[in-house]
Amino acid sequence: MSFPWAENYEPKHPLMKWMDAKLPLPRLVYNAVGAGYPVPRNLNYFWNFGVLAGVALTIQIVTGIVLAMHFASNSDMAFTSVEGIMRDVNGGWLLRYMHMNGASMFFIVVYIHIFRGLFYGSYKAPREMVWLLGVVIFLLMMATAFMGYVLPWGQMSFWGAQVITGFFSAIPILGDPIHTWLLGGFAPDNAALNRFFSLHYLLPFVIAGVIVLHIWALHIPGSGNPTGVDVKGPQDTVPFHPYYTAKDGFGVGVFMIVFAILLFFYPNYLGHPDNYIQANPLSTPAHIVPEWYFWPFYAILRAFTVNWFWIPAKLWGVLAMFSSILLLFFLPWLDNSPVRSANYRPAYRIAFWVLVVDVLILGWIGKSPAEEPYVRIGQVAAMYYFAHFLLIVPIIAMVEKTKPLPNSISESVLHGEAEEAAPIGVGSAH
Amino acid sequence: MLRFLAGLVGLGFVSALFIAFVMPREKVEPTAASIYHLPEKEVKFSFDGPFGMYDREQLQRGFQVYKEVCSACHSMKLVAFRDLEQIGFTKPEVKAIAKQWAVEVPSINPDTGEAATRKALPSDYFPSPYANETAARAANNNALPPDMSLLAKAREGGSHYIYSIVTGYQAQPADLLKRFPDAKTPTGLHYNPYFANLNIAMPPPLVADGQVTYADGKKATVDQMAQDVSAYLMWAAEPKLENRHRWGVVVLIYLLIATGLAYGAYRNIWRDKKH
Numbered sequence: 001m002s003f004p005w006a007e008n009y010e011p012k013h014p015l016m017k018w019m020d021a022k023l024p025l026p027r028l029v030y031n032a033v034g035a036g037y038p039v040p041r042n043l044n045y046f047w048n049f050g051v052l053a054g055v056a057l058t059i060q061i062v063t064g065i066v067l068a069m070h071f072a073s074n075s076d077m078a079f080t081s082v083e084g085i086m087r088d089v090n091g092g093w094l095l096r097y098m099h100m101n102g103a104s105m106f107f108i109v110v111y112i113h114i115f116r117g118l119f120y121g122s123y124k125a126p127r128e129m130v131w132l133l134g135v136v137i138f139l140l141m142m143a144t145a146f147m148g149y150v151l152p153w154g155q156m157s158f159w160g161a162q163v164i165t166g167f168f169s170a171i172p173i174l175g176d177p178i179h180t181w182l183l184g185g186f187a188p189d190n191a192a193l194n195r196f197f198s199l200h201y202l203l204p205f206v207i208a209g210v211i212v213l214h215i216w217a218l219h220i221p222g223s224g225n226p227t228g229v230d231v232k233g234p235q236d237t238v239p240f241h242p243y244y245t246a247k248d249g250f251g252v253g254v255f256m257i258v259f260a261i262l263l264f265f266y267p268n269y270l271g272h273p274d275n276y277i278q279a280n281p282l283s284t285p286a287h288i289v290p291e292w293y294f295w296p297f298y299a300i301l302r303a304f305t306v307n308w309f310w311i312p313a314k315l316w317g318v319l320a321m322f323s324s325i326l327l328l329f330f331l332p333w334l335d336n337s338p339v340r341s342a343n344y345r346p347a348y349r350i351a352f353w354v355l356v357v358d359v360l361i362l363g364w365i366g367k368s369p370a371e372e373p374y375v376r377i378g379q380v381a382a383m384y385y386f387a388h389f390l391l392i393v394p395i396i397a398m399v400e401k402t403k404p405l406p407n408s409i410s411e412s413v414l415h416g417e418a419e420e421a422a423p424i425g426v427g428s429a430h
Numbered sequence: 431m432l433r434f435l436a437g438l439v440g441l442g443f444v445s446a447l448f449i450a451f452v453m454p455r456e457k458v459e460p461t462a463a464s465i466y467h468l469p470e471k472e473v474k475f476s477f478d479g480p481f482g483m484y485d486r487e488q489l490q491r492g493f494q495v496y497k498e499v500c501s502a503c504h505s506m507k508l509v510a511f512r513d514l515e516q517i518g519f520t521k522p523e524v525k526a527i528a529k530q531w532a533v534e535v536p537s538i539n540p541d542t543g544e545a546a547t548r549k550a551l552p553s554d555y556f557p558s559p560y561a562n563e564t565a566a567r568a569a570n571n572n573a574l575p576p577d578m579s580l581l582a583k584a585r586e587g588g589s590h591y592i593y594s595i596v597t598g599y600q601a602q603p604a605d606l607l608k609r610f611p612d613a614k615t616p617t618g619l620h621y622n623p624y625f626a627n628l629n630i631a632m633p634p635p636l637v638a639d640g641q642v643t644y645a646d647g648k649k650a651t652v653d654q655m656a657q658d659v660s661a662y663l664m665w666a667a668e669p670k671l672e673n674r675h676r677w678g679v680v681v682l683i684y685l686l687i688a689t690g691l692a693y694g695a696y697r698n699i700w701r702d703k704k705h
Contacts, residue, residue: 041703041704041705042705043705080508083508083579083580086670087508087513087669087670093670093673093674094674094677097674238703238705242699243699243700243703246692246695246696246699246700247696247700249692249695249696250689250692250693250695250696252692253685253688253689253692253693254689256685256689257682257685257686257689260678260681260682260685261678261682263678264480264674264675264677264678264679264681264682265480265675265678266480267674268583273583273584273585273586273588274584276580276583276584276667277576277580277584286626303447303450304446304447304450305450305453306446306449306450306453308445308446308449308450309442309445309446311446313450316446320443320446323439323443327436327439330432330436333432333433334432334433334436336433371458372455372458375455376451379447379448379450379451380447380451382443382447383443383444383447383448383451386439386440386443386444386447387440387444389436389440390436390437390439390440390441390443391437391440391441391444394433394436394437413704413705414704
């Protein structure tokens with residue numbers, strides 16, 4: 001599970017020796033995120049985001065558990081109970097705004113984490129399983145976030161639930177019965193709210209479980225790195241602790257600063273004003289928009305406006321929206337270029353940055369009303385999205401002339417210099 | 431094989447999108463609302479910006495406007511009389527405000543158990559002016575005056591929007607009627623370019639200077655009353671804004687120091703490792 005030069009856990013205190021013999025939990029931690037896990041020495045700040053996602057999940061679970069103590073999951077009381085939290089529960093406004101904006105922070109860091117993976121080829125052999133589990137986590141996050149947004153039972157909660165559960169009614173023949181069965185009724189109501197609350201409480205723990213698998217699968221080959229070159233020897237790695245615990249400590253600080261600015265000064269900036277109106281099944285909002293982190297997918301859903309190939313437009317949209325995420329499962333085999341890092345793949349690198357811009361455009365379109373020119377822009381952007389993953393990336397992998405790779409990580413870092421080339425007086429050789 | 435199938439699926443999606451892209455669009459005619467709707471007015475509130483705080487005197491004046499004007503039609507179900515202590519009223523004042531509230535609280539007769547009403551207490555939430563939605567609509571030409579508890583957070587633009595609506599009533603522009611003869615404001619509605627569809631059911635609530643006689647002696651111009659009530663509604667929607675801003679500054683200072691130290695620790699640990 002690790003490189004031969006990994007440091008070995010040696011308990012010194014008799015209690016720790018006893019513990020190690022009975023239940024080697026400290027050893028597990030030591031080997032997972034301690035000095036026993038050798039990590040490439042050249043990771044840049046983009047490698048902070050996995051830990052940040054873990055921090056975000058922890059914040060969500062802790063604030064969520066306390067919020068659940070004050071929340072009433074009943075369609076008559078949910079909205080008022082959330083306002084009770086905001087007004088009368090001690091520190092309730094802080095908990096609620098933390099949970100609301102914590103979800104946004106979670107998605108921000110996870111999106112950066114995913115795009116890091118796309119740029120540096122983290123999905124490629126031997127880390128395919130890490131990627132696959134990551135996509136599972138992403139899907140679970142989306143389900144959790146969607147159901148969480150329904151709980152305050154505001155107008156966007158209700159109408160968002162109406163639109164998203166409506167996807168299932170696009171399934172031919174069985175669509176309507178499935179839709180009714182999932183909701184426990186013909187429209188979102190108390191039954192739907194209650195089951196969403198139950199699942200919203202369950203799924204974060206499922207996510208935590210899959211994260212354990214994600215990290216386990218990562219530790220088999222070890223972490224990737226910006227060059228994409230395999231670790232060749234001890235000179236290429238540093239122990240996770242203290243090197244990356246220290247770097248992650250700084251990263252967590254920056255994350256918390258951004259989170260605090262959002263939470264204390266702009267807590268409703270990423271929300272929608274309509275969700276401060278209690279759900280009303282008789283009054284449809286002028287524009288139904290999901291939370292910002294779903295905008296790109298919402299744009300893909302709405303880009304399909306014509307029946308084509310005997311498939312109705314609505315079904316095209318739903319299929320495309322699910323496919324836009326599910327296709328990520330196949331990415332490790334769609335892109336079979338042996339070079340991982342986009343730093344050495346000039347053509348892929350361009351396609352990658354076009355994709356980044358494309359997803360931002362899709363996000364903007366998902367937020368905008370379904371009228372021209374937005375619809376056409378969205379259609380072009382959605383075309384690129386599918387073309388990128390299903391056509392362009394596989395073709396680039398076949399024809400691209402990649403740049404020469406460095407011989408090793410240490411060579412790329414040291415450029416032939418000695419390790420001790422640190423300024424005089426501060427270096428202490430290992 | 432996988433790449434071949436993926437390519438086919440990709441071509442399927444791209445072709446469906448391409449067909450959708452080239453489909454001709456129906457021409458969308460501009461509507462009166464798309465041309466004459468205005469963004470909210472510029473107005474400065476003490477609570478704007480990351481460090482803003484409420485002006486208690488303004489909130490008390492705004493409460494007076496709410497009590498004497500708005501509350502005739504608009505409920506405020508999430509705010510309790512006891513909350514008024516937060517905007518500077520004393521306990522006896524709150525007690526008196528509750529007792530003198532125009533609408534009584536639904537209750538039961540303790541002897542017979544029959545429905546009755548009683549005077550409000552500080553622990554009560556503001557009683558609603560109408561018994562239910564049907565009564566509210568019946569009294570208002572079938573329009574429902576929205577609950578005001580969260581109004582300032584439930585509208586794009588917040589208190590600025592409310593100020594714009596309250597001061598935004600005007601005669602329908604002549605060139606609007608010339609271009610869109612069908613868009614004439616129907617009887618019972620009122621032209622207001624700050625309202626999404628230009629025609630609002632609410633009659634102008636603040637019509638004359640001095641409509642409210644302020645307890646603190648401030649001159650009650652329409653503009654002043656509109657600003658005060660908008661500020662009060664922001665407080666009603668976000669009573670913890672001041673705590674939030676104060677805590678935000680403290681937390682940020684703490685985090686900046688802690689992150690600075692963490693950065694130092696990171697540099698120190700890595701000082702002999704090139705990377």
